[in-house]
Amino acid sequence: MDTPTDFIFLEESIAKKCNPKFGDREYLVIQTYPLGKTIRVVYRSYDYCDADQKCQLESLSHDYSCFATRIYHDGKLWIPGNMSGIPYKISEEQFWEIHPDYKSSDADGEIEICDCSYLYFVGRTSILTCLKNDNGRSINICPNCAATLQEEEEDDDDFVPSACRGCTNYHGDFYGDIQLICAIHPSGWSDDNCPDFSVDID
Numbered sequence: 130m131d132t133p134t135d136f137i138f139l140e141e142s143i144a145k146k147c148n149p150k151f152g153d154r155e156y157l158v159i160q161t162y163p164l165g166k167t168i169r170v171v172y173r174s175y176d177y178c179d180a181d182q183k184c185q186l187e188s189l190s191h192d193y194s195c196f197a198t199r200i201y202h203d204g205k206l207w208i209p210g211n212m213s214g215i216p217y218k219i220s221e222e223q224f225w226e227i228h229p230d231y232k233s234s235d236a237d238g239e240i241e242i243c244d245c246s247y248l249y250f251v252g253r254t255s256i257l258t259c260l261k262n263d264n265g266r267s268i269n270i271c272p273n274c275a276a277t278l279q280e281e282e283e284d285d286d287d288f289v290p291s292a293c294r295g296c297t298n299y300h301g302d303f304y305g306d307i308q309l310i311c312a313i314h315p316s317g318w319s320d321d322n323c324p325d326f327s328v329d330i331d
């Protein structure tokens with residue numbers, strides 16, 4: 130069953146050398162909140178108990194972050210079985226690989242992160258998949274967790290002219306189709322240097 134090569138991979142330093150990514154059945158403690166565009170691995174170990182302890186420790190020592198233990202298997206992240214630590218269920222968090230077309234700065238849109246860690250591309254008119262092996266598909270639900278994806282929400286902040294951001298005079302409410310920017314300059318100031326810009330000083 131166990132060939133000499135299998136044993137070699139138990140030795141972490143060798144595993145890393147042979148596989149610069151992660152070893153099969155390597156436990157990774159990852160940050161699950163807040164999510165970044167690449168998953169942050171805070172600890173790696175081939176020992177499930179060791180990894181799980183480290184995970185709990187990380188959670189205790191960070192008030193605003195969450196961590197979870199995952200097992201790397203078949204090129205994907207899995208949730209380890211509670212007691213056994215063997216791959217139990219495919220993890221929502223994965224190392225998504227973005228297709229190069231969407232990485233470039235002239236791509237007409239933004240890469241966004243779903244709450245489940247999935248990366249997608251919000252273009253001018255539609256939401257697209259942007260992964261290496263699945264790109265250019267128009268989607269409205271997350272292929273990973275089935276959450277509804279929002280096109281760029283036009284919330285109030287979007288209408289705040291850059292000159293007015295943070296200004297206490299800013300009003301911004303709509304009266305019919307007309308937006309009242311502020312009492313001093315009802316239709317706003319033309320550039321970023323409004324002479325009446327004011328901030329609250331506590």
Ligand SMILES: [Zn+2]
Binds near residue numbers: 245273276
């Ligand atoms: Zn999702």
